[in-house]
Amino acid sequence: ETGVTQSPTHLIKTRGQQVTLRCSSQSGHNTVSWYQQALGQGPQFIFQYYREEENGRGNFPPRFSGLQFPNYSSELNVNALELDDSALYLCASSSKASGRNQETQYFGPGTRLLVL
Amino acid sequence: DQQVKQNSPSLSVQEGRISILNCDYTNSMFDYFLWYKKYPAEGPTFLISISSIKDKNEDGRFTVFLNKSAKHLSLHIVPSQPGDSAVYFCAASAIRGGNNDMRFGAGTRLTVKP
Numbered sequence: 001e002t003g004v005t006q007s008p009t010h011l012i013k014t015r016g017q018q019v020t021l022r023c024s025s026q027s028g029h030n031t032v033s034w035y036q037q038a039l040g041q042g043p044q045f046i047f048q049y050y051r052e053e054e055n056g057r058g059n060f061p062p063r064f065s066g067l068q069f070p071n072y073s074s075e076l077n078v079n080a081l082e083l084d085d086s087a088l089y090l091c092a093s094s095s096k097a098s099g100r101n102q103e104t105q106y107f108g109p110g111t112r113l114l115v116l
Numbered sequence: 117d118q119q120v121k122q123n124s125p126s127l128s129v130q131e132g133r134i135s136i137l138n139c140d141y142t143n144s145m146f147d148y149f150l151w152y153k154k155y156p157a158e159g160p161t162f163l164i165s166i167s168s169i170k171d172k173n174e175d176g177r178f179t180v181f182l183n184k185s186a187k188h189l190s191l192h193i194v195p196s197q198p199g200d201s202a203v204y205f206c207a208a209s210a211i212r213g214g215n216n217d218m219r220f221g222a223g224t225r226l227t228v229k230p
Contacts, residue, residue: 042207042221048217056217090159
């Protein structure tokens, strides 16, 4: 069974730039959720993708956007980067059937983004 | 608004003793609760979960207890081992409500001393 993978592992950007983070879901999973984890805090939900559409969103501005592809992999895009966007970005995959969530999400190792 | 709270940022226990990690929540719509363990430079690893229809779930050395009336859950690890040293996150979601987001606490750093 292939676990959740994310790329890149680390990234340094400057304020105002744009960034794309990638995630491959665990084998058999069709749903991807993205989280932001700032230092000393728990992960915060950004959004979830199911069947290539956004399926729930947390309290993040529109400059945070995403995509899900037919193979269930996903991208997180952040435009106009701000210093406070520096964080660990986590992707989690799960399985949804008949519109009902599978309860458990499995996380990738994360991408650490530093905005200077 | 912090709907899931872990009030103890750190906990230190001796190897072989019991570790008890606590978590409180405020949203009565939460119906599924999870514990994740996180090592440095890794993503959170799923540990154990419990549905709101139960008050206890056990998996080897790990037991999660849920007290719905108090909106409180706890994770017991017994016996604790040095390899259990990590940051533990409590998470909650409202599955039946169709809510897709999981809310996390800020984490508790557990140190198990040999």
